[in-house]
Amino acid sequence: MKERIDMAAIGKEDTIVLFNAIGIPTFICNDKDEADKIIFDLTNKSCRIIYVGEEIYEAIPETLDKYSKSPFPIIIPIPEGIDSKGVGLKKIKDNVEKAIGIDIF
Amino acid sequence: MRAKVNPTRMELTKLKRQLSVATRGHKLLKDKQDEMVRQFMLLIKQNRELRIEIERELQEINSEFYKARLKMNYQGIMEALMIPSNSAKIKVSSKSIMNINVPTLKYQDEGNIDLTYGFAFTPSELDSSVIRLSKLLNKLILLAEVEKSSDMLAKEIEKTRRRVNAIEHVMIPEMQESIRYITMKLDDNERSNIIRLMKSKEIILNKNN
Numbered sequence: 001m002k003e004r005i006d007m008a009a010i011g012k013e014d015t016i017v018l019f020n021a022i023g024i025p026t027f028i029c030n031d032k033d034e035a036d037k038i039i040f041d042l043t044n045k046s047c048r049i050i051y052v053g054e055e056i057y058e059a060i061p062e063t064l065d066k067y068s069k070s071p072f073p074i075i076i077p078i079p080e081g082i083d084s085k086g087v088g089l090k091k092i093k094d095n096v097e098k099a100i101g102i103d104i105f
Numbered sequence: 106m107r108a109k110v111n112p113t114r115m116e117l118t119k120l121k122r123q124l125s126v127a128t129r130g131h132k133l134l135k136d137k138q139d140e141m142v143r144q145f146m147l148l149i150k151q152n153r154e155l156r157i158e159i160e161r162e163l164q165e166i167n168s169e170f171y172k173a174r175l176k177m178n179y180q181g182i183m184e185a186l187m188i189p190s191n192s193a194k195i196k197v198s199s200k201s202i203m204n205i206n207v208p209t210l211k212y213q214d215e216g217n218i219d220l221t222y223g224f225a226f227t228p229s230e231l232d233s234s235v236i237r238l239s240k241l242l243n244k245l246i247l248l249a250e251v252e253k254s255s256d257m258l259a260k261e262i263e264k265t266r267r268r269v270n271a272i273e274h275v276m277i278p279e280m281q282e283s284i285r286y287i288t289m290k291l292d293d294n295e296r297s298n299i300i301r302l303m304k305s306k307e308i309i310l311n312k313n314n
Contacts, residue, residue, distance in 0.1 A: 049195070
């Protein structure tokens with residue numbers, strides 16, 4: 001793959017494959033080492049946004065920390081399956097607490 | 106705690122200058138922090154709303170996809186979704202919020218999405234879930250932008266707050282303490298000098314008499 005990738009999606013379940021149909025390359029992976037490697041490869045291909053399934057997002061805090069300092073890639077969690085674990089909302093809560101000191105939502 | 110300083114006039118002027126710089130820096134940083142918090146509040150509100158909306162929508166899409174998967178075999182679905190209709194492209198630039206470079210993304214819309222698989226063997230739920238997801242794409246990109254911005258802002262606010270506190274509660278009191286010490290020491294020296302002069306004058310007068 002020499003083509004530049006703008007966005008990508010990584011997930012555990014096959015619902016993530018839907019993203020493939022709208023032009024976002026998808027990767028199904030099961031463990032965190034694999035996810036870490038995929039994210040590394042994608043970053044080298046100057047990928048901008050990586051959507052990560054919640055379950056994997058929770059499993060790779062070190063990887064997220066590594067990329068949090070630079071503006072790209074943007075790694076954000078999305079729900080897989082029919083119910084959300086609330087990882088995204090928890091992240092918002094953490095940010096509010098970090099910035100203001102208390103959770104106001 | 107007072108730092109070890111020499112009680113000299115030169116040291117005193119130096120410290121006074123430092124204090125005025127520190128006070129000005131403190132004010133500036135405080136203003137920066139206030140403004141960043143304001144910006145952050147706007148962003149985080151938007152972020153929260155978007156997040157809730159997208160999660161709800163994605164869950165519905167996923168449940169529809171599950172229905173489609175029930176009606177069709179796994180290979181068939183994978184095959185149908187294998188080929189992207191168009192590759193999603195985004196335009197990237199950055200803007201500055203209080204001197205922090207945050208990314209801005211713009212989705213390059215290429216018109217409506219075409220379904221790239223035959224309709225004969227796929228259930229209608231699959232079509233609708235793909236179409237709904239493609240409509241959601243704009244918001245997904247906006248979410249990425251907003252979430253990253255608020256992430257970076259939160260980190261910067263934390264850093265700035267630490268700096269403000271360090272200046273306000275450590276540096277400035279320390280300098281004031283040092284200045285007080287030096288002025289007291291200098292005054293003391295002055296006084297002892299005067300006393301010495303008075304004493305010597307007295308002795309000389311006594312001798313002359």
